[in-house]
Ligand SMILES: Cc1cc2nc3c(=O)[nH]c(=O)nc-3n(C[C@H](O)[C@H](O)[C@H](O)COP(=O)(O)OP(=O)(O)OC[C@H]3O[C@@H](n4cnc5c(N)ncnc54)[C@H](O)[C@@H]3O)c2cc1C
């Protein structure tokens with residue numbers, strides 16, 4: 001496998017080239033070790049934080065904001081969104097509240113509440 | 116008329132950080148005025164994460180970052196007058212505002228301007244065609260989706276690849292819309308690499324550079340746009356015109372510092388930044404009026420907004436206490452490859468002063484030089500520079516004392 005990607009760890013934005021098979025990946029183009037770590041993570045288990053808004057069952061004009069407390073697998077982003085679209089909360093909720101305990105390995109935490 | 120040490124106009128991250136810093140520097144009679152129902156400014160609609168990495172060492176969403184500062188404001192019992200729109204500021208620092216209780220007038224020891232930015236509109240772009248529904252500025256769409264829970268469209272074209280456009284491409288996609296394309300008139304994107312990767316590449320959204328929206332189509336609702344590549348003068352090339360069906364067009368084509376009040380007060384402005392001319396304490400050329408945050412220069416990272424606001428808050432507090440802000444005056448100016456330098460003047464050569472600047476176009480390896488006349492004060496190598504990323508050089512008192520009356524920052528391309 002060969003894959004080209006751009007390192008996002010620092011503003012330099014090195015163009016990275018990853019080559020190799022299942023358990024042996026080599027990275028070229030990285031100006032520092034953090035680029036190698038990033039490339040390997042991106043090619044083996046890419047993770048993303050997902051943020052979204054939830055409807056509030058007892059407030060018509062307010063949305064509550066949430067995020068995955070820890071990053072979830074990149075491939076699960078749409079599945080996370082689908083579950084969140086089906087979820088509503090009841091006010092009052094505050095920043096830091098936990099809405100779900102385990103969605104693809106992460107808790108769902110409130111980032112903007114509703115009084 | 117009510118008297119305050121410091122009146123802060125705008126309760127976004129800049130206004131809150133400035134108020135906190137002024138309070139901590141000994142000015143306890145501080146008030147924040149904001150026209151919205153809650154403080155937090157533009158951050159309240161930025162639900163994505165990526166805020167605070169530099170300043171707080173944590174990755175937060177916009178509302179979380181704002182909440183940290185709102186708590187600091189509350190802890191000091193600094194009053195925040197919401198739904199209060201400032202309508203006038205005089206050079207002798209009388210602030211007039213319209214609130215639910217009618218018109219209020221406040222006399223301030225110092226005024227801190229923190230009104231932020233607004234988005235450039237379609238009118239400013241002069242795109243041909245009809246006037247159908249479905250054309251939004253990206254920030255308006257962001258507010259409709261994130262704060263009010265509306266769906267704004269199903270098939271989307273975005274014009275402008277700055278961070279707001281990129282963030283909205285991902286947001287619309289995750290909300291179930293199909294983003295057909297992001298068009299960028301420049302030969303490069305103004306957005307952070309991180310956003311190019313996580314907002315476009317992750318979802319296979321094409322980015323067309325040197326491309327603009329030449330025409331919009333549709334009577335009631337937008338039915339599509341014609342995109343075209345542009346020539347060196349940024350004019351659409353007719354042979355490259357191409358129709359893309361869509362029901363929504365988002366414009367993310369730049370922010371304009373909201374400086375109507377500033378101009379009306381007679382504060383001298385910098386035509387390049389669109390903000391006031393300031394010294395290193397963020398003081399404008401009218402004594403006692405300070406400016407910070409997006410109203411002073413368009414920032415891409417809120418972390419730097421908070422830092423700048425802290426300098427403004429401390430400067431305003433010093434002004435109120437009557438400590439003379441020293442008056443040596445060195446002017447700064449942009450040279451080759453540099454678009455602007457801020458602050459435009461330096462008044463105190465006894466402390467470190469940071470100069471912030473933006474380059475005019477992306478370049479590979481460069482050396483940023485700081486010169487006073489022929490004297491090279493300092494130089495900073497950079498592996499890569501881009502207009503989207505603000506650069507900073509800090510000058511020590513030793514260097515400042517060596518400088519004459521003008522300092523120039525310039526770029527030299529390295530092999
Ligand atoms: C859509 C968008 C996405 C962004 N994404 C990121 C990101 O991912 N990461 C990051 O670090 N930064 C990001 N930024 C940049 C960062 O959020 C801004 O630089 C920062 O919020 C600017 O703060 P501010 O306080 O100067 O302005 P604002 O947040 O705009 O606050 C200005 C305040 O002034 C008030 N006001 C204006 N005029 C008046 C008046 N006449 N009377 C009373 N009140 C008034 C407004 O109501 C508002 O509350 C983003 C910015 C935008 C616009």
Ligand code: SF4
Nearest residue numbers: 007010013014032035
């Ligand atoms: S590889 Fe290192 S230097 Fe290059 S972009 Fe990544 S973190 Fe920056």
